[in-house]
Amino acid sequence: xxxxxxxxxxxxxxxxxxxxxxxxPGPATVASVWKGLVAEMPALGAYERTMSxxxxxxxxxxTAPVSDGDEVAFLPPVSGG
Amino acid sequence: MVPPxxxxxxxxxxxxxxxxxxxxxxxxxxxxxxxxLVREQNQGRRVSFLEYEAYEPLAVRALNRILDEARExxxxxxxxxxxxxxxxxxxxxxxIIVAASPHRAxxxxxxxxxxxxxxxxxxxxxxxxxxxxxxxxEGATADPDDEAARQTAHRIxxx
Numbered sequence: 458x459x460x461x462x463x464x465x466x467x468x469x470x471x472x473x474x475x476x477x478x479x480x481x482p483g484p485a486t487v488a489s490v491w492k493g494l495v496a497e498m499p500a501l502g503a504y505e506r507t508m509s510x511x512x513x514x515x516x517x518x519x520t521a522p523v524s525d526g527d528e529v530a531f532l533p534p535v536s537g538g
Numbered sequence: 539m540v541p542p543x544x545x546x547x548x549x550x551x552x553x554x555x556x557x558x559x560x561x562x563x564x565x566x567x568x569x570x571x572x573x574x575l576v577r578e579q580n581q582g583r584r585v586s587f588l589e590y591e592a593y594e595p596l597a598v599r600a601l602n603r604i605l606d607e608a609r610e611x612x613x614x615x616x617x618x619x620x621x622x623x624x625x626x627x628x629x630x631x632x633x634i635i636v637a638a639s640p641h642r643a644x645x646x647x648x649x650x651x652x653x654x655x656x657x658x659x660x661x662x663x664x665x666x667x668x669x670x671x672x673x674x675x676e677g678a679t680a681d682p683d684d685e686a687a688r689q690t691a692h693r694i695x696x697x
Contacts, residue, residue, distance in 0.1 A: 469591075530596070536674075538574050538657045
């Protein structure tokens with residue numbers, strides 16, 4: 458299946474892009490999408506303990522299932538205001 | 539028509555948001571507003587400007603969630619919150635919040651609560667450009683279901 462990965466702030470800088478399209482084997486979860494990404498770009502791995510995740514622009518969890526066409530976002534700690 | 543929630547690259551307009559939230563309602567006894575500004579000094583660095591990045595659809599959703607939370611605690615308060623994105627210069631507003639209520643205590647508390655929750659759960663990031671470099675600021679791990687964080691924001695709001 459195909460998912461769109463969104464990365465923000467320093468995660469985006471580390472990856473060199475804020476939007477990536479990736480083929481992932483099903484059944485997929487947010488965690489399996491993340492694992493594939495870190496295998497490709499090990500520098501991202503340091504964020505695993507502090508980041509939040511979202512599926513289709515709604516906060517989610519690493520264990521959540523991911524479907525074909527979903528947008529999966531990885532979010533560093535936030536600093537708005 | 540000014541929406542109560544906005545994430546926008548345009549300069550923020552406090553009078554317009556205030557008019558939208560509080561305009562001529564005879565039941566109001568108080569309107570409070572908060573304006574967050576880009577400051578020249580941060581952690582010993584001389585800031586040149588900030589660049590705000592947002593995951594816009596989720597940021598709008600998170601801001602609406604915060605307003606819902608605030609309404610649970612202070613049902614008589616009406617609220618608006620706008621956050622800027624993109625490059626923001628020193629002295630410019632990065633966030634504005636307006637709260638209107640029959641009672642000043644509720645307006646103050648809801649305004650402060652909204653700000654504290656923005657810093658906890660809204661997917662917006664500051665990229666600080668300073669003399670000699672730049673750095674992404676990273677604050678809270680966003681988790682809207684973290685009840686302890688919500689209670690902390692509530693406690694600060696009512697202090």
